[in-house]
Amino acid sequence: MLQVQQISRSFAGRQVVRQLSFSVGAGEVVGFLGPNGAGKSTSMKIIAGFLPPSSGTVRLQGLDIQRQRRQAQQILGYLPEGAPCYGEMQVLDFLRFIGRIRGLQGRQLQQRLQQLGSQLELEQVWRQRIDTLSKGFKRRVGLAQAIIHQPPIVLLDEPTDGLDPNQKHQVHQLIRELARDRVIVVSTHILEEVSALCNRVMLLHHGRLLVDESPQQFVARAPAALTGNQNQAMEQVFRQLTCGDET
Numbered sequence: 001m002l003q004v005q006q007i008s009r010s011f012a013g014r015q016v017v018r019q020l021s022f023s024v025g026a027g028e029v030v031g032f033l034g035p036n037g038a039g040k041s042t043s044m045k046i047i048a049g050f051l052p053p054s055s056g057t058v059r060l061q062g063l064d065i066q067r068q069r070r071q072a073q074q075i076l077g078y079l080p081e082g083a084p085c086y087g088e089m090q091v092l093d094f095l096r097f098i099g100r101i102r103g104l105q106g107r108q109l110q111q112r113l114q115q116l117g118s119q120l121e122l123e124q125v126w127r128q129r130i131d132t133l134s135k136g137f138k139r140r141v142g143l144a145q146a147i148i149h150q151p152p153i154v155l156l157d158e159p160t161d162g163l164d165p166n167q168k169h170q171v172h173q174l175i176r177e178l179a180r181d182r183v184i185v186v187s188t189h190i191l192e193e194v195s196a197l198c199n200r201v202m203l204l205h206h207g208r209l210l211v212d213e214s215p216q217q218f219v220a221r222a223p224a225a226l227t228g229n230q231n232q233a234m235e236q237v238f239r240q241l242t243c244g245d246e247t
Contacts (some may be wrong), residue, residue, distance in 0.1 A: 001026055001183045002153055007046055007056030008207075009039075013103035016042045019056070024200075026152070029179045031198035031215075032187040035234060040187040041081050044157050048078045060153050074103075077151035077158055081187075083142025086130030088117070090093040091122060094130060102149035104192060105121060116144045119174055121167075127141055135162035143171065153183045160193065172196050191233060194218070210241060 002024040009017040017039045024030055030138060032040045047052040047058050048063040049072060058065040063072040086094055095116065098107055099109045117123045120140045125133060139162050147154060155195060160168040161174070173182060186197060194201055194215055199219040203211035209217065222233035 001061055002185070003057075003059040004043075004047060005057045005059075006123070007043070007053040007058060009010075009046060010050065010054050011043055017046065017053070020207070020209055022202065022212060023208065024183045024185065026181050026183060027179060028200055029175065029184040029186065029198045030200045030202055031194040032185065032202055032204060033189070033191075033194065033234070034204035035231075037206075038204040040158055042207075043078070044155050044185070044187055045202070045240060048080075048155055049073055050078075050080075063084050066173060075152050077146040077149070077154040079142050079146040079154075081157040083139050085130045085138065085141055088129060090127050090129055090142060091133070091137075092126040095122075095144055096143065097098070098145045099148050100212055112148055112150075114145075116148060116229070119170070120144055136164065136167060137232075139163060139165070140171075143174075149180065151182070154178060155185050155187075157184060158189070159188045160184045160188075160190070168193075203234065205234075205238065 003075050004020055006021050007017055008019055009129070011239050020043055030203065037190055042051065047065065049069045052066060059077055060072045065072045078094060083133070089097070096109065097111055099112060105114055107244050117126065120143065122140060130138065133141065139159070143156070143159055152153050156175070162173060173194070175186070178184060186193070188194065198215055199208060201211065201213055201215055202209060205237045211221070220238040
């Protein structure tokens with residue numbers, strides 16, 4: 001459903017993403033891991049069609065994101081880093097606006113708004129302006145706009161950033177429900193999220209894909225992942241790869 005083939009991206013002569021390739025099928029939840037500057041968010045933006053790659057191609061259900069952008073983005077849900085929204089709009093008006101852009105109308109739109117309001121506990125802020133919301137609520141509004149049209153492919157950049165533990169649990173449950181027949185790609189710096197959500201781990205470093213394996217394999221490779229110490233876990237992986245213990 002999602003095919004990324006040899007994508008690269010440079011900024012001011014510096015390569016941020018380097019010949020990244022992978023494919024994802026329905027039912028897979030992929031966790032993007034990596035230190036700051038690893039290329040996670042840039043890769044997400046390229047896959048979503050918001051940045052053109054310097055080279056390479058991305059296909060969503062066979063649609064080229066650059067040549068068939070409008071059709072490809074119709075089947076895509078995207079929560080970008082920072083979840084930018086129209087701050088002057090009320091939450092309900094904003095999501096109704098996004099729903100209409102996504103082709104929902106009438107009763108179908110109303111039912112979807114009610115469903116998301118309940119799942120993400122947004123009813124209490126329906127009539128608040130987005131720029132008055134807490135970071136956690138803004139994140140939930142961003143998640144709602146990404147999935148309102150129930151897309152088959154969903155990209156989530158730090159989906160639980162700013163949420164409290166209970167809210168994180170609710171979002172994790174929602175993502176697991178979404179993943180039954182969809183492709184979900186989650187960028188996160190929280191190792192516990194990888195174990196809780198993902199059936200596949202991709203570790204990026206300086207824009208390169210170093211590891212693509214199951215969470216169980218990743219933990220076996222980097223025991224520090226069990227304690228949630230991402231820096232130590234990544235150091236263990238980098239040491240193995242540098243020393244040639246594992247490839």
